[in-house]
Amino acid sequence: MARKSLTEMVADDLLDRIVAGEFPPDALVPGELELSSQHDVSRMTVREAMKTLEAQRILRVERGRGTFVNPLRSWGSLHAVLRAVSEGEDDDAVAIQLIELRRMLETGACELAATRISATDLDLLAGQVEQMRAAHTANDVTAFVESDLAFHDIILHASGNIFVAVLFEPLHRILESRRAETSRVPEIQANAIAMHESILEALAAREPEPARVAMDNHMTQTREDLQRYVLQAPKS
Template identity: 55%
Template sequence: MARRLLVDDVLDSLRERIVAGEFPEHAPLPGEHELVSQYEVSRVTVREAIKVLHAQGLVRIERGRGTYVNPTRSWTSLPAVIQALSTQGDPAQISRDLLEMRGILECGAAQLAAERIGPEDLAALDAQVTAMEEASAAADVEAFVRADLAFHAVVLAASGNPFVPVLMEPLSAVLAAARAETSAVPQIQAHAIVEHRRVRAALASGDGAAAREAMAAHLRQTAEDLRRYVTHA
């Protein structure tokens, strides 16, 4: 157990240093002896931490030469990718990328949810839209974002596919931050309330194709609002 904790400590530290840019793309990591000295751990501990970084795509091991940092596009660790983009990426591009990802996942989830949603789910959607309206009237951006996120969480869960909400969960923090930026604009709040009501109506109809299109229309409106009121690009 103690060695496992040491491995995790070294792993977390190296991952943070890579994400922070201390070791940029294609740069070598310090050698094994140097890492052993830096972290005051055994070679086995260092090797296990490097193996995990390699398995997550953050580094590549070149036999006889050393360990080198991979480009971000090669990483398979979602937390590392999120952290890197959040600290080094272009906020406007991150928002656009998030909307594209949401379109891939949430439109399909809405289609499934229309076929499986129950009265309790619909009541929960109504409650969140009402909470959005009340938060907007009170100029409470934090409460507005909470209700917005909760609405979408209901849709994801109502898809009936347990993998769908699990896939979205690691992005919850970055999605909340993106929502806080856009939801600070009153016009965007007004548009969001209208679009959420349309999504709710489509879900209640039981028409999967209509629900998919309603969610897609909502995300298109969000993308347009982002361009018009936030990025001006």
């Protein structure tokens, strides 16, 4: 792995502080002189680090006032957004938006997969459903999440579109974290198994529209379960 430059190190540290809430949206960040002193680097290095975050729309410069943090919705870096979501405080709106993104991408991928999926992939999908069922019975959340993620990953690759799986790869960490939270609820596991069985049935029939609808129904159920069992549940 390539060693980070001083500029990258300063930019990463400032992003860490933003994600941690030290500098919330619209907060003024320290100036070049203060940051150069904190990191024992030149002002030029700090300036380049700030330009990096500004280019990603994480920071904005207001002439005569200073440099401020932009709201998360304005950020232009997927890596930074995922970092904020996975490491920052939990946000109900973000959880819903993640399902909305999955609906947009996964329903289309499932529709494509219906005409392209191989018999081997169908067998693999069936195996993942069986493993989900066994994990549900054993109350093994980790195994359940692994099989759940694997099921969807098989479909993404079976779509035959090289961009779909690549787009989803950066989401894997946050998806794994979210699934681990929601899959602790037995009712959510049971609903997920039923939905995965419907998706598998539609794919096995090689019918694009039913496959799309089955995945869309799964996303609807996922959102409803999230709102019912997680977001509205009392925080411990």
